[in-house]
Amino acid sequence: MPAPRFETVIGLEVHAQLVTKSKVFCSCPSIYGAEPNTMVCPVCLGLPGALPVLNREAVSMAILMGLATHCRIAPRGVFARKNYFYPDCPKNYQISMYDKPLCEEGFIEFELEGETRRISLERIHLEEDAGKLVHGGDGGSLVDFNRCGVPLIEIVSKPEICSPEEASKYLVTLRQLLRYLDICDGNMEEGSLRCDVNISLRKPGGALGTKTEIKNLNSFKAVEMGIRFEIERQAGILGSGGRIEQVTNLWDSAQKRLLTMRSKEYAHDYRYFPEPDLLPLDVGVEWIEQMEAKLPELPLEREKRFRDKLGLSAYDASVLCAEKVVADFFEEALKSGDDPKQVANWIMRDVMEKVNAGQIVFGRVNGTPLLRVISPTQPGAAEIIPPIEPGHFAGVVRVVANNTISSSAGREIFNAMVKSGGGPAEKYVESLGLKQESDSGALEKWVEEAIAASPDEVARYKAGKTQLLGFFVGQVMKKSAGKANPKLTGEIVKKKLEG
Amino acid sequence: MTDLLQYSIEGLQGLYRGHKASVREVMQSYLDSIARREPSIKAFLQVFGESALKEAAALDAKGFDGRSLYGVPMAIKDNLCTRGIPTTCASKILEGYRPPYNATVVDRLRAAGAVIIGKTNLDEFAMGSSCENSAYQITRNPWNEAYAPGGSSGGSAAAVAADMALASLGSDTGGSIRQPASLCGVVGLKGTYGRVSRYGLVAFASSLDQIGPFARDVRDCALLMEAIAGHDEHDATTIPEPSPDLHSALEKGFDGLRIAFPSDLGKWEMDASVKDIATRTIDDLARGSAPAAGVTLPGMEMSIATYYILANAEASSNLARYDGVKYGLRTSSKSLADMYDETRGAGFGEEVKRRILLGTYVLSSGYYDAYYAKAQQVKALICAQFEELFTKHDLILLPTSPTPAFKLGERLADPITMYLSDIFTTPANIAGLPAISVPAGLAPNGLPIGMQLIAGWGREAKLMRGAFGLERIYHFRERFVRVAGSEGGRDAGA
Numbered sequence: 001m002p003a004p005r006f007e008t009v010i011g012l013e014v015h016a017q018l019v020t021k022s023k024v025f026c027s028c029p030s031i032y033g034a035e036p037n038t039m040v041c042p043v044c045l046g047l048p049g050a051l052p053v054l055n056r057e058a059v060s061m062a063i064l065m066g067l068a069t070h071c072r073i074a075p076r077g078v079f080a081r082k083n084y085f086y087p088d089c090p091k092n093y094q095i096s097m098y099d100k101p102l103c104e105e106g107f108i109e110f111e112l113e114g115e116t117r118r119i120s121l122e123r124i125h126l127e128e129d130a131g132k133l134v135h136g137g138d139g140g141s142l143v144d145f146n147r148c149g150v151p152l153i154e155i156v157s158k159p160e161i162c163s164p165e166e167a168s169k170y171l172v173t174l175r176q177l178l179r180y181l182d183i184c185d186g187n188m189e190e191g192s193l194r195c196d197v198n199i200s201l202r203k204p205g206g207a208l209g210t211k212t213e214i215k216n217l218n219s220f221k222a223v224e225m226g227i228r229f230e231i232e233r234q235a236g237i238l239g240s241g242g243r244i245e246q247v248t249n250l251w252d253s254a255q256k257r258l259l260t261m262r263s264k265e266y267a268h269d270y271r272y273f274p275e276p277d278l279l280p281l282d283v284g285v286e287w288i289e290q291m292e293a294k295l296p297e298l299p300l301e302r303e304k305r306f307r308d309k310l311g312l313s314a315y316d317a318s319v320l321c322a323e324k325v326v327a328d329f330f331e332e333a334l335k336s337g338d339d340p341k342q343v344a345n346w347i348m349r350d351v352m353e354k355v356n357a358g359q360i361v362f363g364r365v366n367g368t369p370l371l372r373v374i375s376p377t378q379p380g381a382a383e384i385i386p387p388i389e390p391g392h393f394a395g396v397v398r399v400v401a402n403n404t405i406s407s408s409a410g411r412e413i414f415n416a417m418v419k420s421g422g423g424p425a426e427k428y429v430e431s432l433g434l435k436q437e438s439d440s441g442a443l444e445k446w447v448e449e450a451i452a453a454s455p456d457e458v459a460r461y462k463a464g465k466t467q468l469l470g471f472f473v474g475q476v477m478k479k480s481a482g483k484a485n486p487k488l489t490g491e492i493v494k495k496k497l498e499g
Numbered sequence: 500m501t502d503l504l505q506y507s508i509e510g511l512q513g514l515y516r517g518h519k520a521s522v523r524e525v526m527q528s529y530l531d532s533i534a535r536r537e538p539s540i541k542a543f544l545q546v547f548g549e550s551a552l553k554e555a556a557a558l559d560a561k562g563f564d565g566r567s568l569y570g571v572p573m574a575i576k577d578n579l580c581t582r583g584i585p586t587t588c589a590s591k592i593l594e595g596y597r598p599p600y601n602a603t604v605v606d607r608l609r610a611a612g613a614v615i616i617g618k619t620n621l622d623e624f625a626m627g628s629s630c631e632n633s634a635y636q637i638t639r640n641p642w643n644e645a646y647a648p649g650g651s652s653g654g655s656a657a658a659v660a661a662d663m664a665l666a667s668l669g670s671d672t673g674g675s676i677r678q679p680a681s682l683c684g685v686v687g688l689k690g691t692y693g694r695v696s697r698y699g700l701v702a703f704a705s706s707l708d709q710i711g712p713f714a715r716d717v718r719d720c721a722l723l724m725e726a727i728a729g730h731d732e733h734d735a736t737t738i739p740e741p742s743p744d745l746h747s748a749l750e751k752g753f754d755g756l757r758i759a760f761p762s763d764l765g766k767w768e769m770d771a772s773v774k775d776i777a778t779r780t781i782d783d784l785a786r787g788s789a790p791a792a793g794v795t796l797p798g799m800e801m802s803i804a805t806y807y808i809l810a811n812a813e814a815s816s817n818l819a820r821y822d823g824v825k826y827g828l829r830t831s832s833k834s835l836a837d838m839y840d841e842t843r844g845a846g847f848g849e850e851v852k853r854r855i856l857l858g859t860y861v862l863s864s865g866y867y868d869a870y871y872a873k874a875q876q877v878k879a880l881i882c883a884q885f886e887e888l889f890t891k892h893d894l895i896l897l898p899t900s901p902t903p904a905f906k907l908g909e910r911l912a913d914p915i916t917m918y919l920s921d922i923f924t925t926p927a928n929i930a931g932l933p934a935i936s937v938p939a940g941l942a943p944n945g946l947p948i949g950m951q952l953i954a955g956w957g958r959e960a961k962l963m964r965g966a967f968g969l970e971r972i973y974h975f976r977e978r979f980v981r982v983a984g985s986e987g988g989r990d991a992g993a
Contacts (some may be wrong), residue, residue: 042600045822048593048701049580049602054737081816085839092819125638143824271862273871274707276813278735 592846602699619654672922681949762793815858
């Protein structure tokens, strides 16, 4: 832990790949994982004479993020060239934005340890991604230019983050927003979301200290650990009277450590100047209004509505709202009028369990949220088993709620859907023969049999060990192959043993 | 048989329409002309004899179809990308590079029916005013082979002047079409910035570069411009308008146009022969229907400095991509840094290196405000002054180059003098205005001199009318180009 006599000052620069259909300055598809150098053209390869043409979809997405983070959308953004030599950058300059970014002065809010925290954003700008170097075993290096020109937004926070936990929460919130807006898939391992950290220590209330940078952070864990290590390193130097050098630390994900690079090795003069191949980007009021209309309800507002209007607990609301598709599925399932609390419980318990087990995934068809069933034999082919629609799922909750079947039978139906696909719950009740037995004659017969078969337990129950009620209900459930209405069964057991 | 080299574009098309000549015959005449003149002129980096004849035969087979450039033999500057065909920019660093795509103008020329017979020499990456900065060869001025053709589009100018192509394309960043046009006695046009797509033009200075035509006369020049101009979805800086009609109103000439000339011409260093022709032109206009008014030309004091800051800054960035990683020259080096240094060290010539260094310097942190930012402010000022001037006048008349052609080698050791030869041409680039050079007469040593017109933004139609008016004053071809295409076929007698 850092020496308590220092305050930590952290700023984050987050790069998010936008999920546009084509790249930001050409019409090449913007997809991950293709054969190297197949998704390229003269423009994204920076061939002599090729010129960039702006993809408006990327601008729309950047504006959306700006609106969602309460930024001012600049009436005129100016693209600039950032000049540096590196083999993954085919023009040896990156088209970015410099002194006139698209969005300025916003903020992001989140809850941390019961408090609402607000971190200011300095800017959000649009730029192009670079390619990837593949270092071969023979000492040679190869370049894959597929990623060149994939649109990125860079989201720069002000240095207002105070701890590794807060940095992590900030990043989680940012990712959640990006996914809510459906503009970035937020996959840190695949690099569609990347985070650079600036960090410095100072005496409480004192002037800002010298900052250092951490790059290459490829997971939330890495961000937290990297920051923690760097705080320790800086505190150690300052504590022993040393001075902090302006260095860049690279996160080594294999060894889980920071590699410190000398400042000189990273001293760049990027020689920014306005990109002459692109006109200034004039975002009119109309465009902003169009994007405002597309802005979905954001996670914090939605959580509040789930609490206030649906009566969910704060915890339940935040779990359901973590991913937009989950919250959408939840609300879609509610449309048949079932109890929100019960639907929420089913999602958080049964659905999440199967999702975590990799048997189903949340997805969408034509915008409608649903659960895709993963085929155990062909895990790649999520489409071959009919998906579980919100209505199917709500049906399961309903037949349990109205006592048609027991909750364990309900779970059985859901398990069956996860295996063989969605459908009306009633159909599964029929085909699995799960209709709950609520006929008191039948139930009484089973209860009497259970009592007769367990004289010891009867004696102990009568001696006051009433917790054994569950044992008798269990026996009846066994005899009825799970069909007995447990509530009614319990009442009958009680009546017989106590009455 | 008639000399097929003497026909203008419309003349040739008359022959095609009347079945008096085939495209193949015309093409062969030009290839024969190349065979006679090219060994000493060296205007071409590549000649496509075989493919030109093949394309000609295909056009003949289809017959004349009325396309504006049907069967016109053309040369293009070797900084225009041609699919599968080497595009060198006269640089060692692009030796052997074959682009996978065509420049928009190349596609448009082909679509209009032109046949490209070769790619022409230039100053490396279009940086220079003499064509001597080519890494491959020195092009000679067809009027006197001891002299430079001008630059950077010297090969394209010389090819037209020597009748090795009926017309050609060049690029103009600070005068690279108009100056060689002036020095070679042909018409050279740079349109409004954004009039012609730059897609596939290997960039020198993106905010200044424009592709434009060389032709023997103003009408041909107008037809060529019409064929290549107009919005292109691949170039975001093109004007979102279709190609303008430039040829139908040419005959109106100066009628109703308000001409201005710089009243302080005497202030600028220039050859007496150039000053003489400028003065005579102004007198001619005064006697005619379009008396010219003396004005102060915007940007003259600052244009060279402004131009060389902006152009070199952009060049330093545009030329960063030539690093040995992807295409062109790569030295075998020990490390990545060595590969960059050695490839660029070996691949670029002296002038290119000088400009990359200057451009890198003016963009460096600490110098940006004093140079690049200041130059942008001056540019805005020059634009505003031109705009103001063009509310009262339609055209500005001034010399194209302060001197006629200079001797090869004469200015190589003195880059400043070389840069100063752009003094009359750079203002139009800085302000993005259309400008044209029209052959006006000969210097006492028999070398041609051109006069320049600049028009307001987007006013190419007025510009071409004025150019046509000048052509009617000078009668340059009738007076000085006696027998087109024959050996040493220039009459130096003025």
